[in-house]
Amino acid sequence: MQLIYEKSIPGRRGVRLPASDVPQAAELPTGLRRSDAPGLPEMSELDVVRHFTNLSRRNFSVDTNFYPLGSCTMKYNAKALEEAAKLFAPFHPMVPLLPQGASFSQGCLGLAYELGACLAEITGMDEVTTQPLAGAHGEMAGIMLIAAYHEAKGSKKKYVVVPDSSHGTNPASAAMVGYEIITVPTAPYGDMDLDKFREVMTDEVAAVMMTCPNTLGLFNPHIKEISDIAHDHDALMYYDGANLNAILGKVRPGDVGFDVIHVNLHKTFGTPHGGGGPGSGPVGVKKQLIPFLPTPRIVKADDGSYAIDTHTHESIGRTAGFFGNFGVMVKAFAYMTMLGRDGLIQVSEQAVLSANYVMSQLKDAFELPYDQTCMHECVFSASRQVKNGVHAIDIAKFLIDKGYHPPTVYFPLIVKEAIMIEPTETESKETLDAFIAIMKEAAELAEKDPAAFSAMPKTMPVTRLDETKAAREQNVCYFGC
Numbered sequence: 001m002q003l004i005y006e007k008s009i010p011g012r013r014g015v016r017l018p019a020s021d022v023p024q025a026a027e028l029p030t031g032l033r034r035s036d037a038p039g040l041p042e043m044s045e046l047d048v049v050r051h052f053t054n055l056s057r058r059n060f061s062v063d064t065n066f067y068p069l070g071s072c073t074m075k076y077n078a079k080a081l082e083e084a085a086k087l088f089a090p091f092h093p094m095v096p097l098l099p100q101g102a103s104f105s106q107g108c109l110g111l112a113y114e115l116g117a118c119l120a121e122i123t124g125m126d127e128v129t130t131q132p133l134a135g136a137h138g139e140m141a142g143i144m145l146i147a148a149y150h151e152a153k154g155s156k157k158k159y160v161v162v163p164d165s166s167h168g169t170n171p172a173s174a175a176m177v178g179y180e181i182i183t184v185p186t187a188p189y190g191d192m193d194l195d196k197f198r199e200v201m202t203d204e205v206a207a208v209m210m211t212c213p214n215t216l217g218l219f220n221p222h223i224k225e226i227s228d229i230a231h232d233h234d235a236l237m238y239y240d241g242a243n244l245n246a247i248l249g250k251v252r253p254g255d256v257g258f259d260v261i262h263v264n265l266h267k268t269f270g271t272p273h274g275g276g277g278p279g280s281g282p283v284g285v286k287k288q289l290i291p292f293l294p295t296p297r298i299v300k301a302d303d304g305s306y307a308i309d310t311h312t313h314e315s316i317g318r319t320a321g322f323f324g325n326f327g328v329m330v331k332a333f334a335y336m337t338m339l340g341r342d343g344l345i346q347v348s349e350q351a352v353l354s355a356n357y358v359m360s361q362l363k364d365a366f367e368l369p370y371d372q373t374c375m376h377e378c379v380f381s382a383s384r385q386v387k388n389g390v391h392a393i394d395i396a397k398f399l400i401d402k403g404y405h406p407p408t409v410y411f412p413l414i415v416k417e418a419i420m421i422e423p424t425e426t427e428s429k430e431t432l433d434a435f436i437a438i439m440k441e442a443a444e445l446a447e448k449d450p451a452a453f454s455a456m457p458k459t460m461p462v463t464r465l466d467e468t469k470a471a472r473e474q475n476v477c478y479f480g481c
């Protein structure tokens with residue numbers, strides 16, 4: 001496929017503007033004028049439309065096909081949410097920060113505040129900041145809050161404890177804030193090994209970071225016990241909210257001992273994220289951590305109006321420009337208000353039912369290392385297929401040819417050849433059945449003709465790439481490098 005620059009024909013135009021009838025005021029100073037034309041592609045309107053339409057047809061999205069990417073909650077993004085976000089597009093993000101600006105931006109401040117209040121209610125926290133721009137960013141902000149809390153108390157803390165099933169961003173965030181990481185292995189039943197956990201807990205532990213349900217899709221029945229042990233050592237409990245879709249309206253992390261959480265708005269509350277964005281990772285905290293929240297805080301006065309509070313001297317500071325990724329926040333707020341309390345409860349119930357349905361139907365075809373009722377996702381292994389030389393990545397490529405986005409593969413790291421399937425609540429039974437049939441077809445092909453996989457995908461502009469090279473020796477420049 002040619003780049004748009006390669007299609008350029010000198011002198012060709014898409015739009016011709018009439019001659020200006022406004023008198024010229026003055027010449028731009030020579031230093032500000034360009035010496036050459038900007039080098040933009042010269043094309044007709046139709047050629048531009050075709051170029052971009054054809055490019056867009058190579059995109060994979062939830063709007064085109066099933067996207068069971070485990071841990072990512074790629075649910076359908078209702079078009080009404082986009083309409084809601086559009087309503088806020090004309091507002092300049094600087095306005096609330098200007099003198100008297102808050103009076104012109106009550107709607108925006110109110111939305112951010114009320115979104116925080118809804119998230120606090122859903123998660124059982126006392127206050128929420130909407131600033132962080134993604135889950136990983138929220139984790140880092142959350143661990144900074146925990147560090148500020150311990151520091152204010154004069155406690156010397158050195159470690160953050162994570163289970164070995166944790167998402168890589170958990171230990172990475174803690175390490176970036178300066179903690180050493182202690183990793184606890186997973187027991188055969190699929191949860192963090194409680195005895196090993198007890199062994200590593202000392203008064204030098206600052207926090208225990210957990211995802212619940214964890215990345216195997218399993219709910220840990222010992223959460224309360226774990227948080228009691230952590231609190232006995234004055235360690236705080238951090239909840240990675242990436243899997244919140246599984247427990248919406250069922251369990252509030254704040255009620256079972258968690259002190260700090262982040263929520264991935266772009267997972268649980270619409271806006272499926274692709275291509276690196278956009279995201280939003282609000283952080284919720286219990287009372288004792290409120291003084292450290294990022295500045296500025298949005299507060300609500302007794303008369304119901306909203307204002308900005310910058311007098312937060314213990315704050316960890318600003319973690320993002322303005323008030324967060326506002327468009328994603330609007331979509332999340334619209335999502336919550338459209339569904340309401342009962343709707344959100346139905347979301348988690350349906351998500352869990354769908355995952356268990358897929359799991360039950362594929363059990364005979366693929367190895368299921370932790371064979372239990374799952375929550376919103378299930379993790380298979382391609383270990384049976386590997387005996388014939390077919391790996392998880394080969395099954396992923398097969399699915400691409402069949403029009404499905406592959407599940408997450410090779411994560412969580414504790415499952416060899418992992419295939420992590422998260423169907424989400426927005427898919428119909430017909431879609432799930434079609435996917436199940438294709439997965440069974442993959443398992444059969446791995447028995448009958450394993451060599452066939454090496455040529456896949458066949459339907460894409462590129463086939464097998466050297467993924468290591470693509471990551472390590474990136475060259476994304478087209479001109480002159």
Ligand SMILES: *Cc1c(COP(=O)(O)O)cnc(C)c1O
Nearest residue numbers: 071134135136167169242264279
């Ligand atoms: C997605 C995810 C994260 C990181 O969130 P981002 O928004 O992608 O930064 C952290 N933990 C788990 C379990 C996740 O699935």
